[in-house]
Amino acid sequence: MLKRKGLTLLEVLISIFIMGIGMLSVLAMFPAAADMMGRAISNAQMAEGLVNSRGMYDGVDWTSSAYSKFITVPIKNPNAIPPITTGWFNQPAGETPSFLLLDQFAALAAVNRFTNLPIEIASLDAFTLNLIAPYNPPKIPIDSTSGNPSQTEIAGRFFTCNSDLILNKAGVANLDDDGSIVLVEREAKFTLAHFFTRPMPITYPNYIKRNILVFKDRSQVLTANDFTYYSLNSVISSATSTNQFTLSANANGALKTRQWVMVTDSVSNVYPTAVDFFEIITVDDSGATTTIEINPALPFGFGTGARSIYLLKDVARVVYIGN
């Protein structure tokens, strides 16, 4: 009687190994899918926070004189209103646009978080109409009347996503799943900031460009100079619409795709006349300098030409919400 040849242990092990790789590949799809689903949920939360932030802004309307007791976007030189025909590029000497960054730290402490851009933020205290000194970014003036919210509360109310409440399985915020009383908590994944630009010329006092910056997992440790400054290798002409910049040095991996940057037309310690926000599409660190591609392209007529960029740490998205 003839007996058939069997498989060796080695053959079986190889088979198991191959099967294992196959199964791992299949299983690998689960975390990938979960990651994609998580991103979708995260994006939905971000969108909700953005919409509500805008609603909150519109409701409070910091830029309105009716609410000047809280804060106003500054007018650097309100008496020097040039003719309409003066235009962006021919502003009279001494007049500059105004920029204002308001985030939860603006309510808590006055710290400038833009490296090498010390005078970009100035604010009028609407109570006293005194110009807050240059080099000192604004701290949101608070009406300290009894019963009014504290600065911490303002930071939480206006600059965080308020809908990320943690709920138990019964949909209650102050109880855990076992019914024990717990403190009300939020995920606090997203925080928000408003960036206002009053461009040149200051002919229309109510014209203010508004951007909302959405931070994801932003460090809550208050530090100066959150946003790293890089100068460009050469000035990108204001008459050129471009989406590619070369830094004057190699960023050594600090810049990554999908990060957001703020582009200005000034060098270090010089007041900018134009500021805008872009997302990094590609990064090339291979040479002596770093070259990045941004989206959208630099708009035609961007100030006096792009000269530097700021890497916006932890910023997940910047949205222009109109004038």
Added chain:
Amino acid sequence: METRNAIMFALKSTQIRTIKKAFTLVELMVSMAIIIFMLSIMSQAFVIATTCMSGLKGVGELLDKGRPVLAVLQKDLSAYHFDGYRRLSDDNFWDYGPPRQGYFQIYEGGTTSYEGTTTDGVNYQRSGSAADHRLAFTSRLSGKNPEDFYVTAFEQYNPISEYNSLTNGFNGNATLQTSKNSQRYDFTPGVLHSQWAEIAYFTRANNRNANGTPLMDLYRQQRAILPSNSEANGLAISDMMPVPPYPANTSKVPYFENFSCKAIAGKIYFNSPSDLTMPNYRMVPVPGSVPVLNSLYPNSDLLITDVISFDVRILSDSSLLDFSLISSLLGLKPPALGSSTWMDNTTNYWQTGNSKNPATFDTWTTGNDGTNQYDLGDFSTGVWQPTAIDASGIPIWNYLRSGTTYYPNKGLRINAIQVSIRIWDEKSQKAREFKIIQRL
């Protein structure tokens, strides 16, 4: 010899094959042990991945449930609500008295469960029952595109001939068309386009619970408004409505449940935006300590089920840095208004005694519905103020009143509204809160 050799070779070959071993028991056990070990690792990973996916799926489903509701709600809230371009957030909103057209009402029923404050000072709460919070208002869209109109169809009623006569009365005779802009879209019999609508958001208990927390359903009802109702209401009853008796449910207005109207003396009266400033014309009348919701059932749209909380708060001048309940603004409470129960229930935001609920914010009226004498207002000083001689008049928001004397004050400005909707998903046993903040 050759044959012998061949046979021997064959036998030898067979012997060689038979000598070769198959699996031993040890080999099989080792292999099985390895397979089981790998499978156990994979199964754990599979369980973790499945649990994670299930959780994310639950959150995703909650987002899918909530997002369309927020979109509809935001569109309704962001629209104009009154005549012209008036908004509740206007600094001078009350300088000209109550709106001449339209209304905005926030109703606060039962108690609200305060849940706590986060470390950065944000307060959270949830409405306790179905009757807690309700929104009712007029909405006016602007624009000339089809999506800038509320589309309303007549409810069909037997006999069909009456229905045809009715719809022809609208479309064929062109008597009830809403505006020139909307006429271009009124090409389907029985379907009307209007930029005005009366809208209400309210909840009803659905007798379910989320691990002990009562659940509700959130409804939306929309009724189209005819901007000009004079021609509509002037038509003979035989042209416009079926012969009585009406259906058994007399709270329904035959044919016209999708329209803002009411039965007056056996006829159907189509409300204009001006009429709706007066509470008795609305689909949600103000008087009464308990909201009249029965009339909202017909043709109400079920927006979302398994709602834990529907919470409405406002951002007012008096508390600009946080949203407040209407009932929490009692610091603005005018003096007591006397002993009239009706009056107390229809004041702007509080009830007799110390009870803070129900509380209602309403934009009120300068109209007179023929039955109730509303405050007509007085412009003699150049700035509108309530008429002092009207002893039974409804006090206007934040106009201080002592006896029959009014002290004009700056009215309450509502800068923004925050609606929080907490939804529960049974499958994943998860809940999520959605918020919408909209400038009014």
